[in-house]
Amino acid sequence: MPTVNVEGHTLSLSNLDKVLYPAAGFTKGEVIDYYARIGAVLLAHCGDRFVTRKRYPDGVDSTPFFEKNCPSHRPDWVGTSPMEGASKGGAVTFCRIDSLASLMWVANLAALELHTSMARSADADTPTMVVFDLDPGEPADVVDCCEVALWLHHVFADLGLEAFAKTSGSKGLQVYVPLNTPVTHDEAAGFSHTLAQLLEQAHPDRVVSLQRKDLRVGRVLVDWSQNSRHKTTICAYSLRARPRPTVSTPITWEEVTACADSRSAASLVFDAGQVLDRVARLGDLFAPVLTLSQVLPSL
């Protein structure tokens, strides 16, 4: 159990050789190593948001547990941010994951997946972006999601909005419209709901806007309901608890188009090592989501 120094804080890393991804032989040490190296870009996306941690202490095949509340046994250098009215009991106090040290701490607790809020923690009522979570129902896959994403991209172009895509790291794809201008969760949800319904009307055999699983078979759910104060969506650059250590990876529209054209689902699967290479080469493709100011149009 090595004790390490991270930004002046001491932290004990435990069970580094424990395999958390059995099918890939990927260890907890490698998980922490990935988060240490991706921290520079990841922290910008989770540092000032509410983060739900999905922990897999016994690996990706075991039952995970969700943590929103920051435990009392946190080191005193891990900050917290309260979300008022988050649960029936009142405020939920989230851990702030805003430094390499706090990121290492949660990684050491096997928090493989970090899910973040649409709003910043300083202003929980104002989402800074709209997300369209494209979730394929088998036999549909990420190729179908790419087609739907391209339709959305068209609509956004007509509305004069820039949008950004990332893989979910699991089966689907997510399209984000940065706002960074005053807007409410209800307005963001209304906008995304309307667009989801329009797509469903235009392509009833390919798209559904309702959560029901039976409707989704062979179609893509355009899940607009993630645009809620109470929900969190997988953060860019977070690992996923899949058989292999895949990552929710920002991608270019050229890659989305290429995937739709080649119909190669495998072209949009990136694991931890590949994502580190991509970031070294391409930088943070998702950086504009944090800064680009766009006004939500009324539909």
Next chain:
Amino acid sequence: MPRAIWSGSISFGLVNIPIRLYTAVSRKNVQFHQIDAKSGSRVRMQRVSSADGAEVPYENIVKGYELSPDHYVLVEPEELDALDPEATHTIEIEEFVDLADIDPVFYDSAYFVAPVKAAEKPYALLVRAMEEQQKVAIARFVMRTKQYLAALRPKDGALLVSTMVYADELVPRDEVGELDGVADIDVSDRELAMARQLIDSLATDFDPSRYHDDYREKVLELIERKASGEETVVAAAPAPDAGTVVDLMAALEASVREARESRSRHPAEGDAAKGASSKAPAKSAGSKASTKKAAGKKGSGEDEQPAAEQIA
């Protein structure tokens, strides 16, 4: 601030002081739930009849006092209600005694007595007078449906009330046979002097903060370790030595190198998974620490919800 568990007034002579009671002791036990080891869900208790094993609805359950095996007197709740002591909401002081007169075996639970607004003056007066006289008040009061004997005593400028057991609730010492005749055993002066010396060498002022419930602390540590994904370990982990603090990336590099070498020694394991993502992978060896989430019930403390609902 804790919640008052009782409110009423202290009454002695013609004086009446409105007060509230607050628990002075909070027991710190680690509470476990019963879990079905197979499914990880909570075990539910069911009341069943010993005659046929059928579930007995709550409204059909009555109290029975056993006279002899299988012979019971049944008592209805209403019959007991009628006997409840009248809740007078008064702590009636009956007498004042010396603290040393009360054997500690009588003490049961302790509560803080706090004055309500506008009663601070008579309260403070009573505390001050009892402190000066070094007296303890013996009182009676009714809490819930039980009548209590209690001792009120001043402590650090406040009043504490300790409920007391009744004299007939004490087990007579003759019931413990081994105690017979112990007091009559002869000991020599020399033996007594040695025993005295031993006692003197261990004599000190009592400092309760020196004592901790080690067992509870160990149980909590175990739970925390298991919850944070560590293997169960019996011995406590050695305290981190300041001299062995290493650089983060150096520690990780060593671990990552080891993992990659291990994979290259067993390439089949890793290769099999590539591209076959839907295949159910083998269970990780050595993942013994079980942190099962109860399937049915929401965990207390942490927010937990089903994956599909809240998280994309």
